[in-house]
Amino acid sequence: MGDSGPVTKDIATEVPSQDFLTTRPPTPAAEQFVGDPAVQAEWDQRYIDREQLWSGQPNGALVAETAGMPPGRVLDIGCGEGADAVWLARGGWTVTALEVSGVALKRAARHAEDAGVNIKWVHADLVAAMLPPASFDLVSAQYPALLRTPDNAAERAMLAAVAPGGVLLLVHHAGMDTHPPQESGIDPADYVWPTMVAALLTDDWQIETYEERPRIAPDGGAGAHHTDDVVLRARRLR
Numbered sequence: 001m002g003d004s005g006p007v008t009k010d011i012a013t014e015v016p017s018q019d020f021l022t023t024r025p026p027t028p029a030a031e032q033f034v035g036d037p038a039v040q041a042e043w044d045q046r047y048i049d050r051e052q053l054w055s056g057q058p059n060g061a062l063v064a065e066t067a068g069m070p071p072g073r074v075l076d077i078g079c080g081e082g083a084d085a086v087w088l089a090r091g092g093w094t095v096t097a098l099e100v101s102g103v104a105l106k107r108a109a110r111h112a113e114d115a116g117v118n119i120k121w122v123h124a125d126l127v128a129a130m131l132p133p134a135s136f137d138l139v140s141a142q143y144p145a146l147l148r149t150p151d152n153a154a155e156r157a158m159l160a161a162v163a164p165g166g167v168l169l170l171v172h173h174a175g176m177d178t179h180p181p182q183e184s185g186i187d188p189a190d191y192v193w194p195t196m197v198a199a200l201l202t203d204d205w206q207i208e209t210y211e212e213r214p215r216i217a218p219d220g221g222a223g224a225h226h227t228d229d230v231v232l233r234a235r236r237l238r
């Protein structure tokens, strides 16, 4: 992936260190966020509300599905607090990690610093980031909370990022696509689910895995109650 893209930046070095436990979100302007500020603010608040939102461990499906894959260029979409990105970097992958929440990204950058690995952080919405097309050997989206639009922009951005010969690995909570609105106010109908991505796969893609299976859940973290995954792994042929 080239270095001339409009949105990539190393937030570990460019953003002054802040107290992550503050109740005040970081200043978006200072971070050059690319995307909808309301989406950023919503996710920042979720992270601010918890000292640590996720388990800190890499996702089980990612670990299982990348076993035997030669390390290459990987994009982690919605990297959260960076556990997957750091694990991939430790495994020799060249990692680009994209996330809307600046609060999460700063935690992720600290995690990477502690681990002594180098990761390219992109503080942006997936669609607004306008990543260079066909640039990644692996595009990993683990439980991404991408808003659905009539033009399927997020699904298309995900697919467009995969290089010929590369793999899209999309993992989500099983059954959520038909789930009624939740008490929290979140309506699953507003989000992108693997069925929607699978529906866009053309003859240029080969589905290697598309199944529901028990989740290999890391201990702790806000999503620990989800018991089953849907795993879509598709290889771009050309």
Ligand SMILES: C[S@@+](CC[C@H](N)C(=O)[O-])C[C@H]1O[C@@H](n2cnc3c(N)ncnc32)[C@H](O)[C@@H]1O
Binding pocket: 039, 043, 054, 059, 077, 078, 079, 080, 081, 098, 099, 100, 101, 104, 124, 125, 126, 127, 141, 142, 143, 144, 145, 146, 147
């Ligand atoms: C359920 S969390 C999963 C985090 C991480 N992948 C993991 O498994 O721990 C979804 C993440 O997607 C991020 N996100 C939401 N909308 C996004 C968007 N449009 N582009 C990029 N990231 C987004 C959220 O801030 C959040 O960190």
